[in-house]
Amino acid sequence: MDYYSSKIRTLIEELSRLPGIGAKSATRMAFHLINQPQETADRLADAIRDARAGVRLCRTCCTVTDGEECPICASTARDRSTIMVVENPRDLAAYEKTGRYNGLYHVLHGAISPALGIGPSDIKLKELMMRLQDEQVKEVIIATNSTLEGETTAAYLSKLIRPLGILTSRIANGIPVGGDLESIDEVTLLRALEGRRAL
Amino acid sequence: MDYYSSKIRTLIEELSRLPGIGAKSATRMAFHLINQPQETADRLADAIRDARAGVRLCRTCCTVTDGEECPICASTARDRSTIMVVENPRDLAAYEKTGRYNGLYHVLHGAISPALGIGPSDIKLKELMMRLQDEQVKEVIIATNSTLEGETTAAYLSKLIRPLGILTSRIANGIPVGGDLESIDEVTLLRALEGRRAL
Numbered sequence A, B: 001m002d003y004y005s006s007k008i009r010t011l012i013e014e015l016s017r018l019p020g021i022g023a024k025s026a027t028r029m030a031f032h033l034i035n036q037p038q039e040t041a042d043r044l045a046d047a048i049r050d051a052r053a054g055v056r057l058c059r060t061c062c063t064v065t066d067g068e069e070c071p072i073c074a075s076t077a078r079d080r081s082t083i084m085v086v087e088n089p090r091d092l093a094a095y096e097k098t099g100r101y102n103g104l105y106h107v108l109h110g111a112i113s114p115a116l117g118i119g120p121s122d123i124k125l126k127e128l129m130m131r132l133q134d135e136q137v138k139e140v141i142i143a144t145n146s147t148l149e150g151e152t153t154a155a156y157l158s159k160l161i162r163p164l165g166i167l168t169s170r171i172a173n174g175i176p177v178g179g180d181l182e183s184i185d186e187v188t189l190l191r192a193l194e195g196r197r198a199l
Helices: A004-017 A024-036 A038-054 A089-098 A125-134 A149-166 A187-195 B006-016 B021-036 B038-054 B089-098 B125-132 B147-166 B186-194
Strands: A078-085 A103-107 A139-142 A167-170 B078-088 B104-109 B139-142 B167-170
Touching: A004 A024, A004 B038, A024 A139, A024 B038, A024 B089, A038 A078, A038 A139, A038 B006, A038 B021, A078 A089, A078 A125, A089 A103, A089 A187, A089 B021, A103 A125, A125 A149, A149 A167, A149 B147, B006 B021, B021 B038, B078 B089, B078 B125, B089 B104, B089 B186, B104 B125, B125 B147, B147 B167
Parallel strands: A078 A103, A078 A139, A139 A167, B078 B104, B078 B139, B139 B167
Antiparallel strands: none
16 A cells, blocks of 8 residues: 555554455545544544543443443433343444333343353353342343354353342344344334243 | 443444444444554544644645655656546555556546536646646546546546647546446456557
8 A cells, every 4th residue: 555655554554443344445434534624533533532531331231331320220210120131232222222121221241152262250240140139120131142142141141040039031033043133123123022031 | 322322422423424334334333442442442543633634735746645745756666757647546546556557647636527516627637737847748648537527527638738749548448437446456447558549
């Protein structure tokens, strides 16, 4: 890429590291950015720096947020007797977009995967178990992905929670096997929620 | 997007402004970035700011660069008797990638488009004509896109240059009509270069 000056080359290289961005998209994005007013480029640069610098995990549900507690856990309008367990914040967002789930969440930040060496202590399981002791929880809805890792995690969780006398349910298999929650349409997400079955 | 904290929301919004990036890609990119070490996020932020702040047009060929003159115009290894005229720096890069063109370039930064109100004075035409008076140029290869605007610009240019006694050529129509140079494979680009015809 000697035909680009070094700063533009650096920008293209950095953009290429983003997920799903190849050399061609990165080049297009880089030229778009240098053709914008400086303040537009600065706004994106600031947003990247600030979001990364400000990111924390909610002290209750472990989703990513700015402050101590996320907007959902801090809300007084949510039903605190139900916790939906998801793998990551984008899965939480997928259910929030349906506008039909009013309980709380718990974000595991991953799933158990013996193949990848990810065990129960590598995800936010301990934090979930703590919540189940402290709070008035009546049901835990396990909404991990319908993948091998997600199912493994669901089975492990239900075994762990059953002795506590809390109802444990699993979202229905309306979700295509092998698919990720975040890429599924809202109707299917709702059908899966309605069809959940006790474990 | 109330389910995301404000800094993450801001980042997703800013990323969504990039060309070809929808809400879903922007979200994926944002979560990737906040999961990276702070220094990785900072490196991208710096690259954006620096590339934009440092961008200039080469005083000779008008391509984007960091300093006074671009690496190609500054090189002593290039054949200074040939100038290839392209619409934008990515088209220049497309021909550089073939590794088979050794002349200089001139970047117009657009093409004449009566429909969009872009006239000859809105692109770097005057700068090209200046070069043709000062330098020992024997041939101008017009490599504007094979679109209506590109062809209009080519016709306008050849009329302007012919009185100067400089050979004017147009890259061949190996390039699919309606296509942009940057998305075309190198073999086709080379064939188009070889098949250029005098105007």
